[in-house]
Structures are given as structure tokens and as C-alpha cells.
Amino acid sequence: METSADARPAGSTVPDGQDVLRVADALRASPHITLVAPASPGDETIRFRDADGTGYELSFTTIEPDPDCEGTAYAWDAVVAAIGNHPHFIRAALEQPSFGPLSLNTVTALSRTGNEYTLTLTAGYWPVDDQGHSTPAADVAYAADRLLNSDSSDSERATAELLNYVAATWDKQDLPLRELAQAAARALSAQ
Template sequence: MTAEFPAIDRDKSPLLDADHDAVRIADALRNSPHVITAHARPGEDRVTFTTLGGNGFALTLQDAEPTTDDILPSPAMTEALAAAILNHPDFYVATPDSPREDTITVQTRGGNRYLLALDVAPDTDTDEDYPLQAEDVAHAADRLLTDNPSDSDRAMAELLNYIGATWEKQDLPLRQHAQAVARSLTQ
């Protein structure tokens, strides 16, 4: 007698593939109230993000030093980033490192450990390798229009599409508000 095992559903598998860890970190940062946008691509080891103040930063995934103590004190910026990463369901540990004020040790549920090194990257908004924030807003508008949208859904999608199309002409508070609305619609 042979046993039949069902196929593994990759979306539900706890064995996460490490090529998407940077994307998961960017996803976690986008859910932070301190971060406007965050971008990464599968297979890369860099996450770029922009804070509410308009400052751009980059996190680089590096091999973490072995340790048995993942509870370390840290400064405010790395604490906020670590908290955002830890709130993501795919991460088990996110600890700001001390005495260095610019690193965070993370561990995925799949067992991969990384040292995230924080760098100031003022040009992250103009980095053409990553999608623009306007595209994030337009993507949220597209999601509103699926599955028989109501009139209010259509109106919101039209407004978000307009803001996305005229992104460069909009002021920072309107951009931030549009990104917050888009983020709430895609969660």
C-alpha cells in the first residue's frame, strides 16, 4: 500500500524561498506608519525606502553573525524598522543590533538569517530600477475595479488614477495621503 501525499501549495508552505526575503522586508516596511514607500525585487539583496520626512534609505541584506541572543537594545530608527519587519508574518526575528546603530538582524520563518545594513540613499525616489510610487497608487486603483465594484469604488479608483497620472505635479501631503489610501486598500 502506498500513501498519496497532496501537492505542496507554495502560497501556504512555511518553507519560504529566500529569493523573496528582500521583497517581504519591503512589504513589511510599507505597512509601517513611518515609511511612505519601500521597494525590492526578488533575488536582490537591497531594499530601498522613503520615510515620512522624505528621506531615502537602503537596507542591504548581508550574512548575519552567529548569535544566541537576539534581544539587543537599539536606537529609534532601527527599532521602528525592526518592528515593521517583525509585524510581517514571514519573519520570526527582527532585532536592531547594538552598539551599531545602523544594522538589524532578521530571521525568516524558513530559517534564513540576514544582517540588514542601513545606508542613507537620498536618490531612492529617482532609482529607475524600482517601480514608482505612482505605480503603487495605480495598482491599488486597479484592485478596486475587480469583482463588481460599487460607484464609490469606481470614484476612488478614478481619483487614485488621476493622482498617479499627475504624480509629479502633486504636493507631498497629497502624495502621502494617496499612498496611505492605496496601502489600506491593498492590505
């Protein structure tokens, strides 16, 4: 039986090739890591060096996937990852009491300047706009997120990241760039 990075047999010990590349990309984006060795699909180890020059090997161990596993990120996971990956912050974690269940609505964040924050996540519903429609920036961000959550190529990921940046800085962008971002989002949504 032939296997590929996307079609692995159940119980395979070889990590998904795209996940290996994604982990390597995440390490390269960290301000704490100065060097990441080239990685390719099928690798089971990623080698990297931290800011102090210490070398590490990150080894993958694959476990059998949970068929009931949710395929989407939850808000608390997204908040922790976004803050933890920002260059101004050293770490972000869900609040872990000394015993008992993990708190899914409280995040602790530590900044490079030494400030520690406790952030409380509260769900609420925001009106989208007066007519009940989403904003153009939200539409652009949604199209980009859909592309990032699919099995996208490197160029598609780069396009999605650029669209996310434009959406996040919407008020600072000029009209031609906004229109171009909306056109790209419509084209992506039509696929």
C-alpha cells in the first residue's frame, strides 16, 4: 500500500509532512530561536538553536488520531497561541490552578518588560453592523482564515497572511489596497 504525507495509515509513526513543515515554520518565527535546520516532509526530527547558541532536537512521536477530535481551534487556544507567538511576550498559558480542572477562560501572559497579566476571556455577541452584514475587513479576514485552515500551498499561505495583515490594519490602509484585498477575498471564497 502506498502512503503519502496526507494519507497515512492509522497508527503510523511517521508524522504528517505538512505538520513537520508547519512546526519548523513556527520555530523560525520565534524571536527566541536563531537557527532552524531545513526540514522536509517525512522528517521525524527538527534541529534548532536557541538565542544562547544551545542546539536542540525536536522529535515527533505520532499517536493514533482521535476520530472524535474537534478540527477547529477554540478561542482560548487561539488567544494563547497569538499572545505566546508575539515577539513582545515571553509566554502565554491557560491558568493552571494548583489542583482541579484547567481554567479555559483565564490566560496568564508575561511580557518581555517583565509585566505579568491575567486576561479573562468572556464570550459575547457583537452586532456586525447596522444592516446586519459583516464589515469588509471581517470578510477579508474570514477568507484568509479559511485558506489558512485548508491544506494550502506556501504561496496561498503567504497570500492569506498578507490578507490577514490588511484586515488587521484596515483603518490604516488606503482605498486601492482595501479594494484589492476585497477582490482577493471574493476570489478565494469562490473556490
